[in-house]
Amino acid sequence: MNKEISLQLSNVNKTFRTSSKSFSTLRDRLINFYKKNDVKTIKALKDINLEIYSGETIGVIGRNGSGKSTLTKIMSGTFIPDRGGQVTKNGTSLLLNLGVGFSHELSARENIYVNGSTLGLRISEIDELFDEILEFSELEDFKDTKIKYFSSGMIQRLSFSIAIFAKADIIFLDEVFAVGDDKFRKKATEALKQNWLRNRTSIIVSHSIGTIKEHCDRTVLLHKGELKFFGDTEKAIALYQELE
Ligand SMILES: Nc1ncnc2c1ncn2[C@@H]1O[C@H](COP(=O)(O)OP(=O)(O)OP(=O)(O)O)[C@@H](O)[C@H]1O
Incomplete structure (x- = not known):
């Protein structure tokens, strides 16, 4: 081979x-x-x-x-x-650093878009994946909460959930x-x-x-x-x- x-x-x-x-x-x-x-x-x-x-x-x-x-x-x-x-x-290539690149003044929803774009996803792709990303992170109830109110574990979960779809x-x-x-x-x-x-x-x-x-x-x-x-x-x- x-x-x-x-x-x-x-x-x-x-x-x-x-x-x-x-x-x-x-x-x-x-x-x-x-x-x-x-x-x-x-x-x-x-x-x-x-x-x-x-x-x-x-x-x-x-x-x-x-x-x-x-x-x-x-x-x-x-x-x-x-x-x-x-x-x-x-x-x-992509170096997965959980939580890096998140803006703490933005909500989970906004961070999914910003972070997803830096990981190579188009906006239309993020639109399609949005519910799946949120569901995977188990943070549906916090989608419009600024992540400065998240625990470090919640931030890691959100970050990870976006990264698994990265290109x-x-x-x-x-x-x-x-x-x-x-x-x-x-x-x-x-x-x-x-x-x-x-x-x-x-x-x-x-x-x-x-x-x-x-x-x-x-x-x-x-x-x-x-x-x-x-x-x-x-x-x-x-x-x-x-x-x-
Ligand atoms: N930005 C930097 N400036 C100066 N020294 C650095 C820098 N980054 C790493 N080093 C040094 O380079 C060496 C290797 O560090 P590195 O972080 O790559 O090790 P590591 O195997 O990942 O360690 P660990 O298991 O503790 O995370 C260490 O002596 C460290 O002090």
Whole structure:
């Protein structure tokens, strides 16, 4: 079978520079004028090379600070790699960040339209999906309430309910499996499987080994910014557990 490449990373490095001189007020600035500025360099990703094929579900695991979110942001285009690195994508992509991009002064109804548009849906498509989105979120009684009055769980549910209808060829799911309460979580996981994991290329970042084991065809193991392993999910998990 001829596999089509969905996403390819070549020589990807990511360096962050942080400065100790970060003052929010003029007073701070004056008091600390003569203080030495310690610039720290963090190599969050070191020479990453990988290929992901169309339709695969890929897991990304690693300990805190190993570079998982940085890798996802590079793959989705939120961050650019250091010079010399290359990310090649076949199709459109979407980084699912629950609740990000919502306006708290707008109602659930208005946010469905605004957020749906940013996720690639046309207004006429949102018109058609509107009732389904609202029903899925179980927030029908709050459709005209400003979301500043919502709990964080309600906002996540609304955000998730829009995202499952989003249009993209590749989706990045950074810790989205913990959405809502137990009952909603089960329903959300099933919807993700139906809408995304079965049909498209998906990259799942999670600290939940159960989630990775359940969904991922292959898994990336990151350790201190390095790609320690990429392949069989069971093997990646075993290696990850040896790290601890
Ligand atoms: N915007 C940033 N500016 C400076 N340093 C950053 C930035 N983002 C990440 N880092 C650093 O890069 C390294 C990798 O961070 P990253 O968030 O990718 O790790 P992670 O594996 O997703 O961690 P976690 O499991 O805790 O979410 C860390 O040392 C972190 O401090």
